[in-house]
Amino acid sequence: MTTPSTAQRYSSKARWLHWVMAGLIVLAYILILSRSQFARGSDLRMLVVQSHFWVGIVILIMAFFRIAERHRHTPPGITPPLEGVLRLTATVSHYALYAFLFAQPLMGLFTVLLEKGAVPIPLTQLSIPSPFGLSKDTAEILEHYHVLLGTIFYYVIGLHVIAAVWHHFVRKDNTLKRMV
Numbered sequence: 001m002t003t004p005s006t007a008q009r010y011s012s013k014a015r016w017l018h019w020v021m022a023g024l025i026v027l028a029y030i031l032i033l034s035r036s037q038f039a040r041g042s043d044l045r046m047l048v049v050q051s052h053f054w055v056g057i058v059i060l061i062m063a064f065f066r067i068a069e070r071h072r073h074t075p076p077g078i079t080p081p082l083e084g085v086l087r088l089t090a091t092v093s094h095y096a097l098y099a100f101l102f103a104q105p106l107m108g109l110f111t112v113l114l115e116k117g118a119v120p121i122p123l124t125q126l127s128i129p130s131p132f133g134l135s136k137d138t139a140e141i142l143e144h145y146h147v148l149l150g151t152i153f154y155y156v157i158g159l160h161v162i163a164a165v166w167h168h169f170v171r172k173d174n175t176l177k178r179m180v
Helices: 012-037 042-071 084-116 137-171
Strands: 118-120 127-129
Touching: 012 042, 012 137, 042 118, 084 118, 084 127, 084 137
Parallel strands: none
Antiparallel strands: 118 127
């Protein structure tokens, strides 16, 4: 475990990554939930689903930069410091959020590669071929877990937001201020 830095806030790059990724996660959820507004097989539905996929890929790429930034700049300490269960809960929830940033897009990517045999590039007739053979059964299992994890993370993300608000208004520490 690294020692907290003396900085009062996360680096500007870390804050930018956090908020852009938060917006992209909301967009990914909006896109996939809105697909039912369009007829199956329609171009608009396909565009919405493909956009959901590509937003997920952007999130995955940004997650690597976010981890690198976190390793480059030690997060600022929380004042007053967290102890015991609060510290453990914060650590576990952050690891879970980071795991989600990688696992969710990867499951979506492998689902498409194994189900379709290629990744379509929106608004073109082009696609990126899969290095794997088709496996509809495996794709179906991955899609099931992709959806399940997405559902679980509605709650984890909601708890993350509630915790930030609780830290700010109830505990009155600098948790939220470090990220704004």
